[in-house]
Amino acid sequence: MSALSRYDRHCDSINSDYGDSVRSCGPEQEELHYIPIRVLGHGAYGEATLYRRTEDDSLVVWKEVGLARLSEKERRDALNEIVILSLLQHDNIIAYYNHFMDSNTLLIELEYCNGGNLFDKIVRQKEQLFPEEMVIWYLFQIVSAVSCIHRAGILHRDIKTLNIFLTKANLIKLGDYGLAKQLNSEFSMAETCVGTLYYMSPELCQGVKYSFKSDIWAVGCVLYELLTLTRTFDATNPLNLCVKIVQGNWAMELDNSVYSQELIDVVRVCLQQDPEKRPTADEILERPLLSRRRDMEEQVSLLNKSNKRPRPGTVNEAPVAVVTSRSSEVYVWGGGKSTPQKLDVFKGGCRARQVCAGDAHFSVVTVEKELYTWVNMQGGSKLHGQLGHGDRASYRQPKHVEKLQGKSVQQVSCGGDFTVCITDEGQLYSFGSDYYGCLGVGQSLGSEVLEPILVDFFLNEPIEQVSCGDSHVMVLTRSKCVYSWGCGEYGRLGLDSEDDVCTPQKVEVQRGLCIVSVSCGSDGSFLLTQSGKVLACGLNEHNKLGLNQCTAGIINHEAYREVPYTTSLTLAKQLSFYKVRSISPGKTHTAAIDERGRLLTFGSNKCGQLGVGDYRKHLGINLLGGPLGGKQVIRVSCGDEFTIAATDGK
Structure with missing residues (x-):
């Protein structure tokens, strides 16, 4: 089936839903339950809200579009996003899961990216340039996504840093397809002037026909921003901006003393005034600059494993969404506190999804998979770094473990005076006292480790679950193997001995x-x-x-x-x-x-x-x-x- 015929089929499917209320749940239709977390933002057509899906504890975005107040064209644009997303399945493209109509409101369930967008990432850099290796990693993922949509005969028409999303593991996801357009073939041309002015190609500014090469121009603008931390073209008013784009007057020249000429050449070729001289996405992927393409493809696939979730095969099979208002607040008591006290830190996007306690410290994993730790000290007991903040200070209020910034923490477990956590990728981190070897690194870093360290023993054996005793650890890998280490007294490690071990040992x-x-x-x-x-x-x-x-x-x-x-x-x-x-x-x-x-x-x-x-x-x-x-x-x-x-x- 051609991309165009699939497009027409999905159009018919979407339009048949238009104006209908939520489908009733039949006897065999699945119900999925969602808990609202926080509003992520407001777009051209509506509001995006973060939800937690209770069945698998995953985070998703529901994009809510009020159709009643939109023009006919705006309605078509909103519905068009579902059509486009339902055609596309790629590791670097925001995944579409489900949609339904509720009176005059269209709701679209989409993949959530917990690392924000590329625009904010560039702003946070301030004057610190990205390493070339990081730029190449981003470039590969962006162009891979563009290649996928172009092969499907789709022109994005609004590629910009605000529409390029990231996970905390630096996985790129291209999103926002409200302005995308399906073309019959690679030689087809579009005529409508749409998009964001800063990323518009010369042909768009001049009001002439344009094609897939217009998206390549936008990719060049994004790459330029990654290399300079500034916009490619800037002006005080739209008219001057269009003039600069048509004339090719960049805001500043690229510095080949910082970045390789090969990388700079990609910017230059993408920003050719003549669309015919610009490369296709596939041609960019074949350039020597991306010679590690196969390795990067494997890395993208690996990072995506934790985000994989099947989507319904047809619209009629789509499950019914049930939203509840259940909250998840954190209360503490004991240790001198006779009544439960709510911790106001954990609210909104910082709500807790898991709570854990050690002898004198607490850990919380939030719904956005960040780790917080703090103490409940009685009698001034000495700390051993089990909070992971780089010191032995007694933080009595929950504090984010900064060393794990950019890591999505899936689960945490507290030992007596140490902490172990796992990430979405199945990596294991530990910190605190290593007196019994509970950190799993062979006691190579001394008796105390004040910040999270990666237990590289499991780099090729991702972890599914971890549990800590007072002075020992057990983990279950994704391949269903069990490992243990730490204090072996009474045979608690299951290794048929009472010996202490300071590196992970397989339990038979x-x-x-x-x-x-x-x-x-x-x-x-x-x-x-x-x-x-x-x-x-x-x-x-x-x-x-x-x-x-x-x-x-x-x-x-x-x-x-x-x-x-x-x-x-x-x-x-x-x-x-x-x-x-x-x-x-x-x-x-x-x-x-x-x-x-x-x-x-x-x-x-x-x-x-x-x-x-x-x-x-x-x-x-x-x-x-x-x-x-x-x-x-x-x-x-x-x-x-x-x-x-x-x-x-x-």
Whole structure:
């Protein structure tokens, strides 16, 4: 099917929706739930708002276009963006996920880029020029996106730094296709004068026909800005600006003492006055300057893996969007605070998506995947760099970990006096005390590390999940392998020994078992399998690992056999009656949730932490009823001698 026929098919599909209200959700139609985070900005046709999709915890943008107040042409432009985006699938192009009509409002669900746009990136540079390697990296991605849209027969017509978006990993995404136009062939010409004046080609300024080469001119303007941090053409009024563009009077000359002549030549050839002398996007990609093209393609693909999300095959299959106003605020109490206190730092785009606590410090990952840390010091305990701010100061208010700027933090876990986090790319960073080797770098940087360091052991083995105990660490890789390191006392590392290890060691798991999560307690560890079985290792004091065996009624056998500790992964047989969905170890007890949302507790009950209504010793697994009877438990966490559980509220 040709690009043009696909375009016509999508046009018919979009127009058939026009004016309809939200489609009703049929018995087999999927519902997707969204929570609003913050308004990102206002455009020519409407408003863009950041949402969190609860099903996969991803961030997306919903572009809201009020059609009632638009002219017929403006309506066509707004609808045109969906048509164009639905045709394009490329790692350097903003992804389209879904759309629907709600009365006279058109809503488009798009990929979110957490690094802002290229215009702001250039402004933040101030007078610090970009390294040539970075400019080439940006150029390759921009031209790759342009090549894709041109091959689809689409002319963008509004390429500019404001429409080039970035992720924190410096991945480029070309967006805003409201002014794009479909041409029948590479030789077709457009006539309408559209676009942003600073990036308009001479042929656009002169009002003559233009083609794909007009986009190449805009690419040249963007590249010029990357090299000089100034606009290519500037003037006090639009008329003078057009004159300068037509005459080719650049704002300043390019300095070949800073950048290679080869890179400067790309600017010159893109800004040729005669469109026929400008290269195509594919010709730019073939230039020797981009000889590392294959390596860069692989890097783009790798960086995109964490953002990949399938989109509906047809409009009729599109899921229904359900928006809720649920907020995520952070409260702290304990350690001298008897009532919960809200932390005002975490609101808007800085709302929390994950909270974690160590012995004396806290960590929060926000919805925009930034890491904040702070302390709750009692008695002036010494810090060891576990906050990651480059010093040992006691920051009592949440502070952004600047060293991780530009990294999208996916998850964090706090040890006793250290912190470990993973990024969207599966990279592992650690900081704080390395007394037991918990930072995973072979204790090569001393006993304390004050800023996040990359654990390069996992550069070729991306991490899916991390969990820290008081003095040990376990991770689950994306290939479902388990590694552990740190203090080995009582066999908590699952390595069949009690030795301490300061570099990641692979934990042998019985063949045929697929591990889906790891959870570290103070001196033990749990592994959860896909089938809901639980494996454990470490100290089993008070039966907090659930390893003790009760065999009452069996002749010539002990009714109850205690397992003090185990150095290798052992099946928690008492939990085998349940299909466990999640598990939370505390200092002296453990809580788990099964697939039916029921809460299970086991271990010490000295302070009533098992929730069974008394303080007596309980040998086995406790299935809690009482106030939790009939309720779906969705979260549980164990402290030293207390338990907190959350239900679904129904």
